[in-house]
Amino acid sequence: MDSDGLVARRLIEAAARSGASLIAETAAAVSGWAVLVDPTTGAVYSSPDRAAAAGISAAAEAGGVAGAGGVAGAGGGARARARSGDTDGGTDTTVRQVVGAALVVHAGPDVSAHRADLVTRTTAGLLEVRARRAEELTSAEMRLHAVLTRLLLHGETGLAAEIIGGLTSHATVYRLSGGADPQAAYQAVWRALLPTGARQGAPTLITLLDGELVVVALHDAARDDGRVLRLIARSAERYGLLGGVADPAPLAMLAAAFAEAGQARAGAAAGHRLVPAAGLGDRALLRIIPPDRLSAWASSLLGPLTPPQRQALEGWLRTGSIGAMAQMLGISRGTARSRLRRAAERLGGLETPLALAQLALALRAPAGGPAEPAGSAGTGPPAALPTELVDAALARRWATALTEPLDTAQRIALRVWLGHLGSVAPAAGELGLHRTTLRRWLEEIGRLLDVDLSSAAVRADLYLALETLAGADDSPGALPRRGGRTYQRSAAP
Template sequence: METEGQVVQHLVEGAARSGAALIAAAAAAVHGWVVLVDPVAGVLYSEPQSAASAGARAAAAAAQKSKTLDRGVTVRRVAGVSLVVSPGTTTSARRADLVTRTTAGLLHVRARRAEEIRPAEMRLHSAAARLLLQGQTDLASEIIGDLTAQALVVRLAAGPAPEKAHRAVWEAVLPLTTHPAPPALVALYDGDLAVIVMHESASDAGRVLRLLARAADQQGILGGVSDPVSLDMLASAWLQAGHARADAAVDRGLAHATGLGDRSIARIIPPDRLSAWASDLLRPLDPLRRRTLDTWLHCGSVSGTAQILGISCPTVRARLRSAGNALGADLALATTQAQLLVALRAPESTDGIDLPLADIPAHAPLHLVPDHVARDWAMRLVGDLDLAQRITVRVWLENLGSHSTVARALGLHRATLRRWLDQVADQLALDLSSPTIRAELHLAIETVAGPTESAEALPRLGGRTYPRQPPTGASELPDPQLELP
């Protein structure tokens, strides 16, 4: 049995190495599990990894105060994050308290140190980001080291308080208690906030985009996201991100150019055919109803649409009913919404297109290309998902992103469903909060899914059984994308 002095020494040594090493040393000292949770970034460190969800639940319960913690679990706020400690049954209360207090103190020291060096790190980020956006990749690599082959650009409106927005985004992407090598650079550039997300791995891009989406929503700011590009094309990506933000139908959050890159449906359909199909599909709508429909599909609620357009909720519902009648389509269906989102984002038709209406398929945009081309595209987008993931995403998209409905349909806990969707987002390197991305995912999964890939066919791992309840019925005009990961 280690003495108290030896325990403290091991914790200090861990803190000197990294935040992860400190949390690992704390978990070993209490013979249990320890998790560090950031309110924006989520779980920063977990030892063991399997305790991450339990730590996140404990941190949320402590924040709400009305919920009681599991017996023996301690939550302590330090440096803006929550330290969650669950000692083993053989650990005394005295030892657990010593480890908790010491770990909290060391985290505070690490956070103070991070605060001290943050101005210098911000200056380095600004210098490297400016060089990259100006095409000086060789000079940028001398500042931040070896660079990856690709990156994407997020362009955020800094607003009237740019320094405050800069700090908020910095803390969201690079929490004080961690010191990751970039997958991201954060800087003020041309009056906006530039976040260059380096593609160290597919999961890095998805994680950073989710953190940025949360920060943008909390700060009430709007941002545009470019497609992934090579480093020598970052200047064009900066412009693309600006266009995505300007074209957005929401007043906060992230608007994606597509986020799909070469996997976008627009890459397999000739632009003239896509434009003609979209023009024919949307022809029954006047500009007023088209704008209302576009805003509703992107912002995710009738009330949000009413606020953006400056009209009443009954007026929004009336326009949507009128649009549905004019299109002869059921706007409550996920496939209808996906097709309309693709059509609304298609390039506008230009003079000179000679495509008879008889040659324009009246159904999904994938009918504009041969079946084998559509299937190849769908496999590139969702082919890496296993059966359980594909069924989960399919049911989630069919139910317009409603976690409660999907959890009942699949017989899963909502926390499990959210974790699975986060894993899918990381695996595909996509931000599932983007309506455009969800639309293309839906079309891709429907293209490759077999008739038996339903909620009832979800594999049950480890022999575990789940209670099953039928999903509730859909409303006449449900708000799309009510619950996002």
């Protein structure tokens, strides 16, 4: 057996490399397993990986885990019996509070109590040293995160890339506020996403802007891996925060995503602390389309566009305004109109609301799929949802479930309003309704569906659903008349 001095030296060398290396060396030194359990994220480091559940269980048994997510405060040196069948040996497991988390060490049957105690105490001390060292840099790094976030929100992606050393293509924005102690939530999220000063996975920016917690998760694909989402959801519950999360967006669209996250946050409540901007959750169209099919179809549909044209199209669809899109991209209105005009020429037109809804869907597709053969691109097939994406029966079931809370009049009114790209005046004229009446109906529709009708993603999904179900009688002429002086006489069908 190695001497105590040699074991301690190996632990120190491992701590100099990373927290993960330290936990791995700890497990090797006791011929067992070791886990660092965080209050919010659960197992931060685990060696081997299969020991994570046993580590959380042991911390909970020692009185250190608050719920399923993590540790509330394990007492230093507490001991608990491991309860997982995935681990070896039958000796007691040591749980120590350290760095605001719990260090769980399970020694093998051939390791002496002296060696297990030495390794546990040394590892705990090294974790404390790493934490203190990280704290010395934390203040400056927090300021850097705030600066980088503001640069990205102002479209300065080139300057931000120079500071970070390169950027990914997409980002997901989270905005949270409220709670008794936003600063404590900020510190907790910071520690959880950047444990002991070491970045885990894709870079994530965390900052307090004007009193609200803002997290910008950078990632390469059109959608992140969900790790940050799970962390933010647990943090919102733990600290009483209300928040919104935007759909993943290209970095050039970050300002629009920031606004979408803020709109979503306004709809958050105690029972739904973290609300997606799309507002559809499991009802979203993306949930029923296989990602590889959607990616291939989107690649074919958007293939004729140059990157600037695609960027302009996405900005216009997300903001609904050429002026807002131009400001976001840092180009003139004339340039913005020119890019949209050329995009329309390459796509065969942007006149129909159905074509725009399909483009909005394509722009939300995961990146990297091979293009489908020609024929799924251009002006699009007659069906609202092409059969290469989803079969007709499944599409109708999805559309029916999504619009089920609406009566006939509401479905007709919503379809006409979406067909006019969310413009009330022309929609009211076609429906034969007073504009005030239509606005009141739209407010009621938003409540019934529990969605934000200002979201571009929500509008696209609802329009595709209504078009999927539309029949000969789904027209303004078939709108049931209920009387009242704000109703106008409908035009002949």
